[in-house]
Amino acid sequence: MATQKALTLLDTTVGKKAALAVSGVILFGFVIGHMLGNLQVMLGAEAYNAYASGIKSKPLLLWGVRTVLVAALLVHTVIVLELYGKTIAARPVAYKVKKHIATSYAAMMMKYTGPVLLVYIIFHIAHFTYPGVSFGDYDPIAGDVYANFVNAFRIPWVVAVYVIANLMLGMHLYHGAFSMLQSVGLSHPRYNNRVKNIARGLAFLVTAGNVLLPLTVFLGLAK
């Protein structure tokens, strides 16, 4: 029996899932804050631009948070690649007939919604931040976040991209909110349902808010 190198937590599938959950929680926390911040677009140009410049005026905090987020996204992605690299090989011969009797559509779609989110995140950052792109008949204005927002979401296909991507995020979090609790071992017969429902409730709120955001212009909530 050949022994290999000493194992650390991250060498095990269980440890990798824990790291996936922790990086997922960081991203989950961010999307909650991101949504709340951006809902201020409905308070009008002044409030929204003030919120945006408020963030810009604290570069240390801004770059600190950005560093943590990029690290979390990197960890999340690398772990997914590591886990699935191994797991795809775990069933070399597929079933002819296989019924899924317990899992959810959201759970089965995780390995697709995840990569879609990665592409979406890159698109979204390029769209509004670095460098800031116009898909219509306007030029992005560096300091006027409000104008950029409203101009961007006058374009139907841009709205559609954001709505669809955020529905994917909703699906990702619907399963993720439950699965991350399992991964870090948070399970207790008395609190299980309550904790799971809170996590799923948060996932639902994030989705609702984020789907509303690109629709605000069409709904006349931002103009």
Place this chain on the structure above:
Amino acid sequence: MARSMNLVLNVWRQKNAKDQGRFVRYDAKAINDHMSFLEMLDVVNEDLAHKGEEPIAFDHDCREGICGSCGMVINGVPHGPAKSTTACQLHMRLFKDGDEITIEPWRAGAFPVVRDLVVDRSALDRIIQAGGYVSVRAGAAPEANSLPVPKLDSDQAFDAATCIGCGACVASCPNASAALFTAAKISHLALLPQGGPERTDRVRKMVAQMDAEGFGHCSSHKECEAVCPKDISISFIAKMNRELITAMSVAPNEIKSRSKG
């Protein structure tokens, strides 16, 4: 009154581990609805033997749902359509005349097919060998009052200990993960005082072996829990994760992974 039915079976036939394998259609005629699923296969096999053909190989032993030997994927569900039931305890009355039934072995890289529906599940044995035991002399049962165990712990330990190691959890999992089996075995001992001294080493060794055998990771699909003939809950998987995370953070000595087999 017993009902009699005729069925069409699509059965996976594979001569040995090297053979490609294929599905073969069989007629199962005049099946009595009081039979178990395995008895139905016995009837088909008797017919095959009379015709001079090789009977369909499948694992079985107790036929009482307690040994964990039997197991096959019946129309896409390990152990078939009845909840909390092994294939040997599955009644034919759940099927009706004219039904077509597809029967496949457990599919997992860690469970190579030996023949037809028989797979080699010794990967699960090696997970147990890695640490699923208590290294003390097991004499007579201790005097009950000398070793108090909280009621909730004893109940949960018992729930975990009902695992018969059939491997349906692996078979059902979209990732072919053995998390439920391993978690049940780890939890059963972690919950009892006898398992205490080796607790941190046990979880590390057993998880390392589970990974070394080539099972997939847990994505919390809950398919395992749904097909488990003993209704073992995935909350034990959370417990295993908790045990490993704590053990890896506090354990003083290193753990080595072992190679497969």
